[in-house]
Amino acid sequence: MERMPKWADVLLIPLISLILAFALSALVIVAIGEDPVNAVRLMVTGALGSTYGWGYTLYYATNFIFTGLAVAVAFHARLFNIGGEGQATLGGLGVALICLALPWPHWGLALPAAVIASALFGAAWAAIPAWLQATRGSHIVITTIMFNFIAGALLNYMLVNVMRPMGSMDPATAKFPEGTNLPTLHEVLAPIGINFSKAAPANVTLLIALAACVLVWLLIWRTRLGYEIRALGQSAPAAVYAGIRPVRIVMLAMLVSGALAGMMAVNNVMGEAERLVLNAVEGAGFIGIAVALMGRNHPFGVLLAALLFGFLYQGGAELALWTSIPREMIVVIQALVILFTGALDNMVRAPLERAFMAIGRGRG
């Protein structure tokens, strides 16, 4: 007998976990003497009340879609890729190198090149931990954490010693050439008569992120490789028995994961900053963990969770502007979401399962 209907697993459990996380966050807000209802109102108007707010919400969401998908793909092979931060850092390096290498005539040419460069750099950064996990059994969580720090040091070195323009004190690259500047949503939506805010950073990369969602869905549920990734994640011995080579699958899953995380750089480095700065990723790699956990590793779930976190990020920035609630409140909410949807999953799941069992018995 099924212990629980599918809708309860997919919808009810994440919803209850989310409500618990938000309830605790509200308590924190009350504890520091602010009004949670007013806070929610400020967040909604700040993040969704104008096209300017939407522009930031969608910009953040684009980052989180990439890093969330990266974590989700690895999770399907039961690999916990905590290295999205480092892979996105390297992706940024790839984008910067390609954008500064050539005098790009038009963004339409620069964009595919940047996507490929960021994906290659991100995948390369995931390749070493993946190879060590697959062939030497080194725990991927630890190696990817280490690679985050190594990536930080590498970026620091590249910006301070190599890529910094002559005479500049700022550890950052030069501004990218005009021909690499991506159109913002303002320019994309103007021809169809929508007047979107000019100042907001959301750009054409959003469409690539949406396409990535569809492609990841196809990969995981409609291709042989996706099947093999899921099989390995469900049961390694069974997968080996079925003739699946674990080394190959671990490598491929992590390469795809690293490439997705790396592609985030197209949005934040090429689309927003238009140059590479220190700590460009700003924790988006870690938010991918929360997004994947909440989205139940499904691309559509990841999309919804990324929108939610985009809203929280932009709303949180507004909160910090208008109240005494600091920006770090979002980090607390993010931590509680990871805690309840990830680590304390059984706390919500077990009583629900019992309730459904009781209902089932009552009917039978």
Next chain:
Amino acid sequence: MDLATLLQVLDSTVRLATPLLLACLAGLYSERAGIFDIGLEGKMLAAAFLSAAVAAVTGSVWLGLGAGILAALLMALIHGLASITFRGNQLISGVAINFLAAGLTVVIAQDWFQQGGRTPSLMGGARFEAITLPLAETLRAVPVFGPIYHDLISGHTIPVYFAFAMVPVTWWVLFRTRFGLRLRAVGESPEALDTAGVSVIRTRYAAVLICGVLCGIAGAYLATALQAGFSKDMTAGRGYIALAALIFAKWRPWHALMATMLFGLLQAVALRYQSLELGRVTVPVQAMDALPYILTVVILAGFVGRAIPPRAGGEPYVKER
């Protein structure tokens, strides 16, 4: 390099290695009991904040230390609840704890002190003072040994000596007591311990709480001895370096001392020299920052002595029915 410079670098090594050593030993207890802990960073950060806050308000560093330990214990309890009682993913729980500490410390600090997420600077009795060991002044004139004793061994704060003392204590507890045998057994083969009638849950909780206490002392040391007050994200990755040291030491107490001293030395050198000239090669400071992590990956890869974690690490224990 003369003796005086060398002693200065080594002295700074000891100071910087102390929080690493305490956190590394903390992780040792937890991971030897089969509970992976990537939340060392968060526990230290929570302890650093609450110790500095209480020390600032009361003016007593000892009350601060107690509060710091309490904060870290609370975080450890969340980790225990998630990974032992509710059999959740220990790695995810650790990640959550790191973020919880990173966020909550700044939110609360801002509410209490309104100084942009810092505590006020600590002075006088609100900080750990350096203590001078007996005869340090008298023996100073003795060549070589005198300066070493006076500059390097004497003149540290109490948590430093405590951290060093914890190395033999940890070795003795783990390898010479019944509790230690059980703790190691629960990390290798919990079902064996269960069969012998010892509670797996209680043993693991004990290990996780010891880990909390040691992280608490490490965090309090950071905020009340190494620095004078709490600032945002002041642990700066030390919890992860301690984790790297733990793997580097292959989960053994004396090796943990060696590993944390090595990583402390790297930090001390990076702090003192912007870049290091070794003959014709110039080593950039970023390479020294990255070296602990690179060394750990090399060790994990098993090219230089393989690191094998406790066998039941990361696995929640489900009693058979």
